Amino acid sequence: MNAPPQLFVRSVPLPDDRDLLAHLPDDAPLAWLHGGSGLVAWGEAARVVLPARTEPGDVQRFTAAARWFAGLEPQVDDQVRRPGSGLMAFGSFAFDPRSDGSTLVVPRVAVGRDRSGTWLTTIGDQPGRHPAELLAPHAPPRPVGPLRWTDGARTAEDWGTQVATAVRRIRGGAYDKVVLARDRYAEAESPIDPRTLLARLAADYPTCYAFTVDGLTGATPELLIRREGEDLTSLVLAGTAPRGGTEVEDRRLGQDLAESAKNAEEHRYAVDSLRDRLAPLCTAFDAPDRPELLRLANVQHLASPVRATLRPGASTLDVVAAMHPTAAVGGTPTEAAVEAIRGLEGMDRGRYAGPVGWIDADGNGEWGIALRCAQLDGPRARLIAGCGIVAGSRPEEEITEADAKFEVMRAALTDGE
Ligand SMILES: C=C(O[C@@H]1C=C(C(=O)O)C=C[C@H]1O)C(=O)O
Structure with a gap:
């Protein structure tokens, strides 16, 4: 890890109501967008990359990142003083401590927006200088063009066989729940512009969090943690059903989901594990008795909005470290589930299903599950x-559910939809 540079940070109000994405250049953009608010950023004032580790359950990537960020000690002129103004970093962490790619990036320029307005932050190694790229006009987002699709580590059928294996092991008592995922590739004829995908994702999934960090680009419905001052919020998702073709069918599918014992069990594992993990770091934990239905364009989920209060001294990345991997993306019990994932998926998840988001110098931030x-x-x-697998899961249904989840990025990658 290199010694961090001396940084000069300045945040000023920006009288601007253009779409945040309109500010973004195509070169290594960073973004976190939620219903018109959020942060977009570019350039690199500082970066830390956390190496892969071999110890099981290792949280070193989170603690080392937190230490690095706390050690930056910039000179700050923050005329905005909102969550996300002043010094901030985007981050993305590998699902498995054995994988590479975990990183925090402090951008050179960020544009942020919340209910009270828009602001501009510049971060550089000299005081009072605005980076030249601020003034550069950007080329408009490029269409993706034709795509060639191929399977990744497993075809749908092979993956279904792994799901069946997991169900057998669950029934045999090896673990209670495991989340199994598969990969697919799309190849375009020229480099894919992340801004094109972000614009489509933000339009199609306004209640989700559209993000891009080091090329990892998507729209997640799952908020791992939002911190504002000492208040934490989280949205636990587990349990999925398709959307119906008609209003009546849609309501029936939603009702079946809400009443399904298999999905209730899957969901309960996720809420219980969150409660256990937050207990040492929080003074209050409040979850609804029954989950709500969250309807997205592609699927509907069982969702529990959770609130908690952070204990003094606990840091945001401590909370992220304690929460990851939730039962929504790992399984229950965690260690057995993560070990099963390594064996059954036959691939490296990279940063898929890892925490992605941003943090500021006061510890405010938003982290989703990628x-x-x-x-x-x-x-x-x-x-x-991927999909959560429990004792009652059926491979054909899980293949269909994973396809519905792939649909988010398939549509974002497809021009003219
Ligand atoms: C694993 C994924 O989604 C997770 C699994 C869900 C489920 O199995 O019902 C629902 C939401 C997410 O927590 C994914 O989208 O890849």
Whole structure:
């Protein structure tokens, strides 16, 4: 880890109501968008990359990142003083401590917006200088063009066989729940512009969190944690049904989901594990007795909005470290589930299903679970989607559910839809 540079940070109000995405250049953009608010950023004032580790359950990538960020000690002129103004960083962490790619990036320029207005933050190694790229006009987002689709580590059928294996092991008592995912590739003829995907994702999924960090681009419905001062909020999702073709069918599918014992069990594991993990870090935990229905364009989920109060001294990335992996993306019990994932999926998840989001110097921030996303690499996109498997799961239904989750990025990658 290099010694962090001396940074000069300035945040000023920006009288601007253009779409946040209109500010973003195509070169390594960073974004976190939620219903018209959020942060977009570009350039790199500082970065830390956390190496892969071999110890099971290792949280070193989170603690080392937190230490690095706390050690930046910039000179700050923050005339905005809102969550996200002043010094901030985007981050994205690998699902498995054994994978590479975890990082925090402090951008050179960020534009933020919340209910009270828009602001501009510049971060550089010299005081009072605005980076030249601020003034540069950006080329408009490029269409994706034709795509060639291929399977990743497993075909749908092979993956279904792994699901059946997991169900057998669950019935045999090896673990209670495991979330299994598979990957697919889309190859374009030229580099894919993340801004094109973000614009489509933000339009189609306004209640989700559209993000891009180091090419990992998606729209997740699942908020791991939002912190404002000492208040924490989280949205636990587990349990999924398709959307209906008609209003009546849609309502029936939603009602079946709400009444399904299999989905209630899957959901309960997720809420219980969150409560256990937050207990040492929080003074209050409030979850509804029954989950709500969250309707998205592609699927509907059982959702529990959770509130908690952070204990003094606990940091945001401590909370992220304690929460990851939730039962919604790992399983129950965690260690056995993560070990099963390594064996059954036959691939490296990378940063899929890991925490993605942003943090500011006061500890405010928003972290989602990187779902409904693709890792972009030039003209290639690697899509990953998965499903929670419990004793009552059926492989054919899980294949259909994973396809519904792939649909988010398939549509975002498809021009003219
Ligand atoms: C694992 C994914 O989604 C998770 C699994 C869900 C389920 O199995 O019902 C629902 C929401 C997410 O917590 C994914 O989108 O890839």
